[in-house]
Amino acid sequence: MTPSFKNDLLGILLRRLAQAVPVLLIVAVGTFLLMEAAPGDAVDAYLAKSGGDAGLVAQLRADWGLNQHWTTRLLAYLAGVLTGDFGFSVAFNRPVADVILERAGNTLLLTLGANALALAIGIPLGIFGGKRPGSFKDRAVLSVTLLFYALPGFWVGLMLILAFAVKLAWLPLGGVETIASDLTGLARILDIARHLVLPTLSLCLLYLALYARMMRTGMVEVWRAPFIRTARAKGIAERRIIYRHVVRAALLPVVTLIGLQAGALLGGSVVIESVFAIPGLGRLAFEAVTQRDMPLLMGIVLANTLLVILATLVVDLAYRRLDPRIGQAA
Amino acid sequence: MKVGFLTGLAAAILGILSAAALLAPWILPGDPLAMVGRPLLLPFEDWVRPLGTDRLGRDVLAALVHGARVSLSVALAAALAATVVGSIIGTLAGYAGGWVDIVLMRLADAFRTVPNFVLALALVSVIGPSLSSFVLAIGLTAWTGPARLVRAEVLSLKARDFVDACRVLGMPGWQIALREVLPNAVGPAIALGAVTVASAILVETALSFLGLGDPNRASWGQMIAEGRSVLRSNWYLSAIPGLAVVAAALSVNILADALSDWLAPRRAEGAAE
Numbered sequence: 001m002t003p004s005f006k007n008d009l010l011g012i013l014l015r016r017l018a019q020a021v022p023v024l025l026i027v028a029v030g031t032f033l034l035m036e037a038a039p040g041d042a043v044d045a046y047l048a049k050s051g052g053d054a055g056l057v058a059q060l061r062a063d064w065g066l067n068q069h070w071t072t073r074l075l076a077y078l079a080g081v082l083t084g085d086f087g088f089s090v091a092f093n094r095p096v097a098d099v100i101l102e103r104a105g106n107t108l109l110l111t112l113g114a115n116a117l118a119l120a121i122g123i124p125l126g127i128f129g130g131k132r133p134g135s136f137k138d139r140a141v142l143s144v145t146l147l148f149y150a151l152p153g154f155w156v157g158l159m160l161i162l163a164f165a166v167k168l169a170w171l172p173l174g175g176v177e178t179i180a181s182d183l184t185g186l187a188r189i190l191d192i193a194r195h196l197v198l199p200t201l202s203l204c205l206l207y208l209a210l211y212a213r214m215m216r217t218g219m220v221e222v223w224r225a226p227f228i229r230t231a232r233a234k235g236i237a238e239r240r241i242i243y244r245h246v247v248r249a250a251l252l253p254v255v256t257l258i259g260l261q262a263g264a265l266l267g268g269s270v271v272i273e274s275v276f277a278i279p280g281l282g283r284l285a286f287e288a289v290t291q292r293d294m295p296l297l298m299g300i301v302l303a304n305t306l307l308v309i310l311a312t313l314v315v316d317l318a319y320r321r322l323d324p325r326i327g328q329a330a
Numbered sequence: 331m332k333v334g335f336l337t338g339l340a341a342a343i344l345g346i347l348s349a350a351a352l353l354a355p356w357i358l359p360g361d362p363l364a365m366v367g368r369p370l371l372l373p374f375e376d377w378v379r380p381l382g383t384d385r386l387g388r389d390v391l392a393a394l395v396h397g398a399r400v401s402l403s404v405a406l407a408a409a410l411a412a413t414v415v416g417s418i419i420g421t422l423a424g425y426a427g428g429w430v431d432i433v434l435m436r437l438a439d440a441f442r443t444v445p446n447f448v449l450a451l452a453l454v455s456v457i458g459p460s461l462s463s464f465v466l467a468i469g470l471t472a473w474t475g476p477a478r479l480v481r482a483e484v485l486s487l488k489a490r491d492f493v494d495a496c497r498v499l500g501m502p503g504w505q506i507a508l509r510e511v512l513p514n515a516v517g518p519a520i521a522l523g524a525v526t527v528a529s530a531i532l533v534e535t536a537l538s539f540l541g542l543g544d545p546n547r548a549s550w551g552q553m554i555a556e557g558r559s560v561l562r563s564n565w566y567l568s569a570i571p572g573l574a575v576v577a578a579a580l581s582v583n584i585l586a587d588a589l590s591d592w593l594a595p596r597r598a599e600g601a602a603e
Contacts, residue, residue, distance in 0.1 A: 019439070026440035031452070038456040143336070146587065150579035152532050154539055155554055155572035162565050260442075267445030271536045285448045286540065289455045297452065301444055308443040 012316050020309045024302065028081070031301050032074050035294040044292065046090060077295070081302065087295035091287065096299035100281065104303070106176050107280035109192075110272070111265040113200045115258070118207035123254070125208070126215025130250065131242055133220045141216060148209035154271040157202035161275070164198060171197055174277035199276040203268060207261065214257050218250030225249070252322055259315030266304050340584035347578055351398040362392040362548040370564055384553075384567055385560055393548040394574055400461065400538075400549045401578065405530035407465045412472035413523035417516050418508070419473065420480030424515075425488060425507040435481075438474040446471035447533065454537055459544045464537065468530045475526070476519035483515035517593045524586030528579040535575050550575050 043060045052060075061067045065076075080087055086096040129141030165173045172178070177192045222228065223246060231241050270282035281300055288297040350357070360366075367376070371383040373390070381390035423434040441449070453467035487493065488511065496506045537543060538551030545552075550571040557567030 019436075022436050023439045023443060026437060027444055030440065031444075034452055034456055142587075146583045147576075147580060149583050150528060150532075150576050152535050152539075152572065152575050152579075154536060155568070155575065158554065158558060158561065158568055159572070162561055162568075166562055264445055264447075267447030267449075270445075270447050270451065271539060274540060285445075286451060289448075289451050301448065304445060304448075305443040 009317070012313065016309060016313050016316070023309075024305055027301060027305050028078060028298065029074065031298050032070075032077065032294070035292065035297065036070050038292060046291075077298070086299040086302070089288075089293055089296040089299075091291040091293040091296060096295050099284065099296060100299050100303055103279055103281050103284045106278055107266065107269055107273070107282060109176075110196060110199055110203060110278065110280060111269055113196060114203035115207055115261070115265070117200060118204040118211055119258075121204075122208040122211030123215050123251075126212040126250075126254075127219065127242075127247055129212070130216040130219025130223075130246070133216075133223060138216070141212060145209035145213045148205045151205055153202045153206060153268065154275045156205060157199060157272055157275040160198045160202060171195075174275075176278055199272050199278060202275075203272050206268065210257065210261070211254055214254050215250055218253045219246050222246045222249045248322070252319065255315055255318050255322060259311045262308050262311035266300075334588070336584055337588045340581040343577055344581040344585065347398050347574075347581070348402060350395045351402045354395045354399050358389070358392040358395050360392070362396040363388060363546070366392075370560070373566060373570075381570060382566075384556060385564075390553075390567065390570060393553055394550070394571060396548040397550040397553060397571065398574065398578070400543075400547055401531050401534050401575070404461055404464045404468070404534045405527050405582075408468035408472065408530045408534075409523050409526040411465060411469035412526055413476050413519055415469070416473035416476030417480045417512060417519050420477035420519070421484050421507050421512045421515065423477070424481040424484030425503070425511060431481075434477070438477055441471070441474050447536065450533060450537060451540075451542065454542045459542055461544065461547075464534055464543070467537075468533050471533075472526050472530065475522050479518045479522060480512070480515045483518065484511055487511050487514055521586065521590035521593050524589050525583065528582040528586065531575060531579045531582065 043057055043066060046060065047057065058067075065073060077087060084097075086100075088094070089096045089099050092099050125141055125144075129135075129138040132138060161173060164171045172195050174195075176195050177183070177188065178195075181188075181191065183191050228241065228245060231245055266282055266285065268282075269280060270286055272278075273280045273282040274286065281303075285297065285300050287293070288300060354362075365387040366389050367379055367383050367387050369383060369385055369387040371379055371387075373382040374380060375382060379389050379391065381394065384390055384393070419434055419438075423431045449471050450467040453470060454463050457463035457466065484507075493506060493511065496510050501510075534543075534549070535551035535554070538549040539555045541552070541555065543549050543552055553571035554568045554575075557564065557569075557571070561568055
């Protein structure tokens with residue numbers, strides 16, 4: 001690592017932090033006000049499940065601090081977040097951070113798996129089309145990606161369940177692992193992998209289309225760049241031009257896209273987790289919304305925002321490594 | 331403009347779906363959620379109900395046609411709202427610059443970091459299930475894309491001579507921004523708006539699949555969810571509405587593609603090299 005790269009790193013970190021603070025604040029206050037505007041609160045949702053009289057209502061509102069003015073609660077919440085306290089989930093009766101950490105693993109496994117698969121197939125697919133823009137292969141790639149864009153992931157999931165879990169019985173219907181199987185080590189890992197095949201496939205189609213299209217479009221742009229003509233004039237072999245020059249330059253926008261995608265990951269997995277009964281963050285967000293569990297929803301949204309800021313930072317750094325033009329000029 | 335086979339086919343499919351949506355109360359009158367026959371009638375078993383009936387004896391074709399009404403109108407309205415609002419915000423941010431730009435772009439950042447679907451979920455559950463709450467929820471999650479695109483265009487247009495000319499003529503700033511700059515900057519946002527229609531169809535379907543839609547209206551997502559309980563024996567009850575969703579979203583995507591080629595001919599030529 002060169003000294004200039006180290007200085008850059010510090011600069012980027014500070015700049016990102018300066019941008020992240022107002023964004024985090026807007027997100028926190030916005031989510032708070034939104035849930036505040038909702039008819040009914042956590043006590044109503046709780047009593048709808050368990051029943052109870054007016055005395056219990058008053059008791060719970062006092063216990064959960066819901067009888068205070070909303071500005072007091074918002075400030076108390078923000079002060080808590082600053083000290084690492086994300087509050088108490090009323091629906092789960094446990095600290096929000098605990099519930100989120102418990103569920104985060106499943107969602108990360110699912111979304112990272114789906115994205116890795118999407119990249120592994122999408123990038124080569126994009127290159128396959130972008131090698132010769134306008135060719136039959138190119139148009140085929142474009143058509144396939146358009147189709148994938150139009151597929152509702154949860155419906156694809158249902159159809160995959162029908163084919164591979166119900167009719168063929170090759171794979172499990174849902175969940176992340178066989179319950180009470182006492183599997184350990186490699187056997188357990190394989191069991192989890194078997195459970196995640198169908199949800200990963202259903203979730204990856206959209207990302208696959210996105211990455212393939214971005215890669216292909218990026219290559220079309222690069223083909224027009226003057227340095228490609230120079231490379232040709234120098235008599236460099238076509239294969240080498242494609243892989244060393246065009247693909248490399250076209251990868252840059254894809255890297256940016258991966259970073260931008262990080263924010264949407266959780267959203268995409270809400271319905272997939274519901275279809276496959278996976279106890280992850282997506283389903284947790286859905287439960288938090290339907291049960292008016294404000295602290296929990298805030299926690300999930302803030303955790304996601306932090307993830308996005310982190311991903312953008314990683315992308316920024318990866319960009320510097322991939323693109324020789326950035327950094328040198330500074 | 332030469333129209334390809336695929337584009338023509340997409341236009342035809344979308345035309346049929348739109349006609350079905352518009353004419354639903356006349357082609358298949360009555361409540362699509364009313365029980366009309368024996369439950370779980372197979373498709374093509376009885377020609378009066380060509381697609382059969384569901385678990386509760388409701389006509390699948392009627393629900394499908396009335397569902398098109400909901401999905402297409404929500405998607406169209408949401409995409410239109412997002413494009414219009416996003417374009418105006420993008421123009422203001424780009425043209426005004428300074429702190430207006432900073433505030434609006436931080437706001438857009440905040441919207442971008444919250445997962446769209448989670449935001450839509452929260453909004454719908456707060457406002458309650460109705461067509462307008464769906465439009466608002468989907469629209470609010472989709473305005474940042476057009477805002478960014480238009481802002482970038484405006485930034486490059488701002489330095490052009492015609493803007494200076496307007497200023498010399500004494501036009502007020504907001505008028506230059508909205509009357510002169512905006513119309514020149516919306517091209518990319520319109521192309522994106524067309525794609526947004528397709529993604530709005532998918533979001534609408536997913537929300538109603540999760541049971542957040544208006545229970546008194548037939549919708550494709552709710553049909554898929556209904557069919558799920560009899561997936562083992564009557565899989566087509568989930569498959570048919572799903573195919574309708576794919577047909578609608580795919581047709582919109584193909585047309586959006588053709589539209590963006592038409593709006594940006596340079597790109598289209600590049601693709602044909």
